[in-house]
Structure formats: C-alpha cells, structure tokens
Amino acid sequence: MTLNEWIFVGLFLMAGWMLPVVPLLLGYWLAPRRPNPVKKQIYECGVQTVGSAWVQFRAQYYVFALVFVAFDVELVFLFPWALAYNKLGLFALFEMAVFILLLVVALVYTWRKGALEWS
C-alpha cells in the first residue's frame, strides 16, 4: 500500500492550495480598488525611488550558498545511514566519522580562509 500513502499528499497538493486562495478571492470582491499613480509608487519611506531594485548585490551571500550546498549534499548521505544505523555494525560509525571529518576539514578551511567573515 505504498502508493496509498502518497494519495493524500497528492490530493493535498491539488486541493490544499485553494484554502489560501479563498481569502484572497474574498478580498478581491470585498475590497475597493481605486489605484492611482501615487498609491502605486514603490514604497521607500516617502523618497522617490532611483533606478530598478533588480540590481547585482554583494557576493558574500553567494559564498554562504556554496558552503551550504556542500553541507546539504552531505546531509542527504546521512539520512540513509541514520535510518539503517540500528542494523549496521560498529564499522558504519567509523565510516561516517571519517566522512564527517572530511567535511569538518572543509569547514575549517573555509573558516581559516575568512569566507565566514562578514566584511
């Protein structure tokens, strides 16, 4: 009955999004709509906006994203290990310890390189 488990999720995906949409529709019918150029201005504490908001921004965020990707891939490997841990021998622990140690080395390297500093 593995598929049956997922029917509920599938139905939820198909029907569940309607619930947040219902209040939006209610608001659409009930609320007034009288837009004018001043109202539609982009809010910037009353100052006229200069240029587009869609600009290139500091690369610092990108570095954190890269570190995250490395760790997230590691986490994917940890899940099956944790799941089968009770059935595995002591060797599994050492294997995973080596794996995690390798990642710690990477973390220490990024740390020493100063990639985790916010300058």
Added chain:
Amino acid sequence: MTDTLVDIGLSHDLAVLIAKLVGVFVVATCGLLWTLFGIWLERKVSGRLQDRLGPNRVGPFGLFQTLADTIKILLKEDLVPDGADRWLFNLAPVLSTFSVLLLWVVIPFSAGWIGTDLSIGVLYLLAAGSLGMVATLMAGWGSNNKYALLGAFRAVAQLISYEVPMVLAMLVPVLMTGSMSLQAIVEGQYIAYGLAIPLTVFIFLASSLAEIGRAPFDLLEAESELVAGFHIEYSGMKFGLFYVAEFLHAFTVGVLATVLFLGGWRIPFVSAQDTPALLGFGSLLIKSLLVYLVIMWVRTTLPRVRIDQILEFNWKFLVPLSLANLLVVALLWKIVPDTDQIASVNDALLPTLVLLTANILLIVVTSLILRERGRRERAHIAALYGPVDGAADAAPAGVGD
C-alpha cells in the same frame, strides 16, 4: 468513514479517495482556523510578558480580536506596486501559507489521527518546509522594492545556513528510532527523547527559530533596518496570508519539537496502545503549546542580532556543535547494549541515562570552550581600545592573539 461510503454502494477505491479528500479539507481548514485563536493567544501572552494588557476590547478577553482584524484586512485595498512582477508578487503569499499547511500532512495528532504516515516523513518535512523559503524569495524579488530585495537576500543567507544544524538535529531521533516515519518516532519514545538529548532539542529549537525568521533571528523583516523586509509592498489579504503563515509556521515548529523530542501524543507512563485517541491529541496540544510558549518567551525577551552575528553563530557554533552531537549520540547508541530492541520504559532507561550524562558533559565542554574564546576576544578588544567595562577577568592587554 470509508466503510460507510462502501455501504452506500461506492466502490472501495472511490470511497478511499473521498475519505482522503475530506481529510485534506479537515486538516487544512483546522490549520487555518487554529490561527484565529493562536494569533490572539500570541498577542495576549507576549502582551503579558512585556507587562502590557494585550488585546482586551473585542469580546471577552479580546478573544474576537483576530476575527475583527480579519474582517478589517479583507476590506483593505490591495495594491500592486509599479513594475512589480505580477506573477511572483501574487503567488508568494499563497505559496507561503500553503507550504506550512503541507507540513501538517504528516504530523501525527494522535494514534491513527494522521493525514498520511509517510515512511519518509522527516525528509518530507524538510522538502515541504523549504517551499516557504522560495515564497519569501519570490515576494522579495517580485516586489521591485529595495527593502524587500534586501530582506530576501538576508532570508536566503539565513534560511539556508540554519537548515544545516536543523537537519542534523532532526537526524538524531531518526537514528534512535531507526525510522523516518513520524508515527514510528512517536511510538518509539518510551521515554521522551528530549530527556536523553537536551542539547539536540536546543539545536533544533534555535535553528528552527531562524528557519521561521522569528525574533531574535527576524532579520528578514527587521523593522528598524528594512521597514518590513520582504513583505513591505503587500497590503490587504495578501499581507494577512504572510502573517498567518508566520504564525502557523511558529506553532508548527512547536508541534514538530513535541513530535520529535517530547513524545508527541504519548502520555508519560501510559503505553502507546492504551492511549485513547482524544487524550493523546490533548497531550500533543498541551506539549506543543508549552513549546510555543517558550518560543514566544524568547521572542519577547531577546533583542535582534546582526546579520554577521547570525551567520557566525550558525557556521562557527551550531554546525560544529551539531556534528559533534550527532557523532556522540551515534557512538553511545552503539556502545550501550540492546539499543536496537527497546520495547518498554525499562529498556529505554539505561540509554537515556547514558545519553543524558554525555549531553551534560558535552554542554560543559562547549561552555568551557566558549568561555575561553570570550576571554581571548575581550583581551583582544582591550588591547585595541583599552580596557572594557566588566572585563575584569580578561587577560592583560597584549596576551591574547
């Protein structure tokens, strides 16, 4: 319910389908209705914590305040700013609320009271939870507003960073149970895991607070810096949906902490088979509200941290700590005999005590390291700028690195 439908002449498959569909609407509607009460509770409790009265005008104890707010917000004009990406702008609030509702699919409310008991429940939680992050990004990018974009940038950095320790913390109950099904995790807690692994509970709560962007980690919507962050351009019901999503997510974290670490719907000293469904639900609700109270307490007492502090706290403290924590638990789980066949409170007693001792040791070691680091930091600052107030125990200037 399926049986009744079969009785009136429907085929079995169709009956199952209809029963599930009803279940979908029950779960989703209850989730949304619960927010009506929950937002009132949150405002009242944080009011009392800050020595205010909280809402007290509409209805007894201000109970209908949220209802009044909902009606008001429904009648507010909905504005779309110039140059906004309409699709992203309008989809973001829906996705934000929906992603939280999705989490409720696999939460076991009581014995048998569960949307669906997925065998990969914990993994599903992570996948569904990440959708909320996408919604935040969509809102920030789609608004064509600089504050919103800054908020979204911060959100990405913060949310992805804190996902690492959160997942590492969620791995520990998976490891101890040997299953990712949430119902199995609840049934496996003859003694609540939280008693054995308090450090993991701390890591989970701290990183979850950052995941839901709540004070002291609410940088993505920091009022004093970004005005309102990613939802600055939203008005009317679209803003309301963001608000609902934020509340519901915080409460869901309380429920998740209960399910993973506090025994879920189990009542202490009562076996899982003997727990009546309704009492089990009550037990889950009480525990979740207690965890939620802690979340509110943290929110009302701690000041907001800076963006560099928030990322340092994660990468230099939480991630190494949660890795060490995972390895320690894994090691002890192998050393202590018979941990793979726990079937009663007595079986669970020895591993719990051993893990608790190890956790206390780990906490002591961590605090010692932190104290040493703090001392060096203060000495460093003193060497640069002269002695700091309250740094009497710091090493003499020039000794630190």
